Amino acid sequence: MMGKVIEEEKRQLSDYIKHYRPKQILRDRIMESIIFLGGLSAVIFTIGIFLFVIKEAWPFLSSRFSLMEFLTNIEWYPVSNVSVRYGAKALFVGTAAVTIGSMVLAIPVGIGTAIFISEFCGPKFKEVAKILIELLASIPSVVWGFIAVMVMNPFIINVLHEPVGLNVFNASIILALMSIPMIVSIGEDALRSVPDTYREAAESLGATRLEVVIRVIIPAAKNGLIAAILLGVGRAVGETMAVLMATGHSVAIPDSIFSPVRTLTATVAAEMGEAPKGSEHYQTLFTIGLSLLLITFSINFISDILLRKSWKRK
Amino acid sequence: MNFAIQAFELNLWYGTFHAITDLTIDIKKHQITSLIGPSGCGKSSFLKCLNRINERGGNVTVKGKLEVFGQDIYSSDISLESLRKEVGMVFQKPNPLPISIYENVIFGYKTHMPKSTYRKGDLDEKVESALRTVRLWDQLKDRLNDNALTLQLEMQQKLCLARLLPLKPKLILLDEPCSTLDTKGTLAVEELLLELKSSYSIVIVTHSMAQARRVSEDCIFMYLGTLVESGSTKQMFTLPKNKQTMNYIEGIMG
Numbered sequence: 001m002m003g004k005v006i007e008e009e010k011r012q013l014s015d016y017i018k019h020y021r022p023k024q025i026l027r028d029r030i031m032e033s034i035i036f037l038g039g040l041s042a043v044i045f046t047i048g049i050f051l052f053v054i055k056e057a058w059p060f061l062s063s064r065f066s067l068m069e070f071l072t073n074i075e076w077y078p079v080s081n082v083s084v085r086y087g088a089k090a091l092f093v094g095t096a097a098v099t100i101g102s103m104v105l106a107i108p109v110g111i112g113t114a115i116f117i118s119e120f121c122g123p124k125f126k127e128v129a130k131i132l133i134e135l136l137a138s139i140p141s142v143v144w145g146f147i148a149v150m151v152m153n154p155f156i157i158n159v160l161h162e163p164v165g166l167n168v169f170n171a172s173i174i175l176a177l178m179s180i181p182m183i184v185s186i187g188e189d190a191l192r193s194v195p196d197t198y199r200e201a202a203e204s205l206g207a208t209r210l211e212v213v214i215r216v217i218i219p220a221a222k223n224g225l226i227a228a229i230l231l232g233v234g235r236a237v238g239e240t241m242a243v244l245m246a247t248g249h250s251v252a253i254p255d256s257i258f259s260p261v262r263t264l265t266a267t268v269a270a271e272m273g274e275a276p277k278g279s280e281h282y283q284t285l286f287t288i289g290l291s292l293l294l295i296t297f298s299i300n301f302i303s304d305i306l307l308r309k310s311w312k313r314k
Numbered sequence: 315m316n317f318a319i320q321a322f323e324l325n326l327w328y329g330t331f332h333a334i335t336d337l338t339i340d341i342k343k344h345q346i347t348s349l350i351g352p353s354g355c356g357k358s359s360f361l362k363c364l365n366r367i368n369e370r371g372g373n374v375t376v377k378g379k380l381e382v383f384g385q386d387i388y389s390s391d392i393s394l395e396s397l398r399k400e401v402g403m404v405f406q407k408p409n410p411l412p413i414s415i416y417e418n419v420i421f422g423y424k425t426h427m428p429k430s431t432y433r434k435g436d437l438d439e440k441v442e443s444a445l446r447t448v449r450l451w452d453q454l455k456d457r458l459n460d461n462a463l464t465l466q467l468e469m470q471q472k473l474c475l476a477r478l479l480p481l482k483p484k485l486i487l488l489d490e491p492c493s494t495l496d497t498k499g500t501l502a503v504e505e506l507l508l509e510l511k512s513s514y515s516i517v518i519v520t521h522s523m524a525q526a527r528r529v530s531e532d533c534i535f536m537y538l539g540t541l542v543e544s545g546s547t548k549q550m551f552t553l554p555k556n557k558q559t560m561n562y563i564e565g566i567m568g
Contacts, residue, residue, distance in 0.1 A: 197405070197407065197409040198409070198411055198412060199370075200367065200370060200405070200409065201405070201409040201410070201411055201474075202411060202421070203367065203370060203398070204365060204367050204398055204402070204403045204405075205398060205399075205402070205421055205422035205425060205477065205478075205481070206394075206395040206396070206397075206398035206399045206422060206425055206426055206481075207395070207421075207422075207425045208395060211425060215413075215421070216411050216412070216413070219412070219413060220412045
């Protein structure tokens with residue numbers, strides 16, 4: 001008799017558990033799978049883009065392509081009637097030149113601004129500065145290109161008395177202005193994530209604000225700051241429209257900062273329209289695209305590792 | 315002069331909140347004085363006036379007079395940096411800097427001494443002597459270059475005490491230094507304090523009646539931002555003059 005009652009109670013309990021809030025649980029499952037698909041799609045797209053670029057470049061990569069020629073020859077004659085040459089050295093050097101040039105300017109200004117906003121300025125100025133910097137980040141790159149052509153170009157010719165206004169110098173300044181917002185905003189995040197107890201501890205030992213920043217905050221935020229810089233570098237390497245307009249688009253190894261150059265990105269953008277689909281020229285452009293992808297991918301990868309490291313410590 | 319601290323009608327506001335009202339108190343040199351009272355009674359606020367670290371947050375107003383070793387610390391010619399060299403502080407949560415153990419101990423010293431006045435050997439000596447005083451030297455001498463954050467909490471808190479010593483502060487403030495430590499750690503830190511009091515004047519904020527009783531000569535009981543009773547710890551814990559003090563000590567209030 002007792003056993004039966006207990007059995008009955010058990011059955012009721014398991015029914016209750018099985019049918020507990022069925023609607024909510026179903027909704028939860030559905031949402032979960034939608035979100036999972038969303039996450040999965042990001043992975044699929046990334047791999048897909050890689051595969052697509054490799055596939056388009058493959059016929060060239062597997063036949064005529066020579067890494068030696070691609071990296072060390074400066075002769076870029078993809079459509080020559082006599083002898084086609086695919087030396088991308090000048091393009092790599094051009095990209096490197098404007099990237100380095102822009103970083104020389106953007107790193108001190110960007111990190112300096114991040115430190116000022118995070119550690120020194122008052123809350124009101126901080127609000128305004130952050131809004132303005134975000135606004136700077138939202139300017140389309142073709143507008144920066146206009147500034148390069150219409151403002152920087154005459155400035156370099158008339159004031160600095162250089163014969164060509166569209167050159168490494170011009171592009172570096174435009175690219176610096178474009179990467180600074182990114183460096184500031186990620187650098188500021190890194191500095192802000194340094195616990196305030198460190199500042200308090202150092203100040204209680206009698207350190208001034210500047211000493212606290214130099215001896216405690218910057219070392220503590222080091223990885224995040226490097227990541228901010230690397231993302232800025234990635235931005236500069238990958239930027240296309242503005243550098244296409246600002247560099248002068250001449251395939252040559254620059255001998256001064258006022259020499260015109262051409263970058264990898266600008267080459268793809270400028271020549272893609274004329275290259276018949278499937279032609280060798282088309283395939284070389286995809287090879288350049290693949291190189292760019294590898295460069296930016298490794299930069300992002302490194303900065304990701306550094307950011308992860310800087311979070312783990314907290 | 316026998317007093318380390320003399321406060322006269324000290325008032326403190328955070329914005330419009332009146333945290334300390336008309337506090338007048340003398341605290342003696344070369345002994346441990348404990349500040350007790352329920353949370354939010356102003357004892358930590360008072361402690362943080364003594365090295366003016368509470369001004370970091372802004373929005374702080376202080377009126378009245380506060381002298382540390384005869385020096386009015388709110389006079390305009392006082393620099394915060396030099397005040398904090400004389401008045402060291404250990405915080406509630408151990409807060410070593412995210413740098414090596416060695417650099418933590420010598421951080422304050424390097425901050426205040428011009429580089430030309432010391433050699434590397436001097437620094438090594440200072441670090442060793444500070445770590446010996448807090449009894450960490452034997453455990454840590456082989457890992458001085460490790461990040462201080464890798465230490466366990468008790469060691470971190472001792473390190474926070476050790477880093478004050480190379481500066482030879484006159485006054486050491488402790489804001490509930492043992493609240494994150496276990497019994498063993500608490501007793502170890504208390505033992506250190508008892509050793510240090512011959513060379514330093516110490517003020518400790520504590521929530522533990524037992525701790526106040528164990529370590530302090532004098533005791534100050536605050537409630538709602540005002541001083542209720544002060545005097546020798548022994549007398550206060552056996553024969554409190556004030557009813558509120560008695561209630562707090564016996565655990566009826568607070």
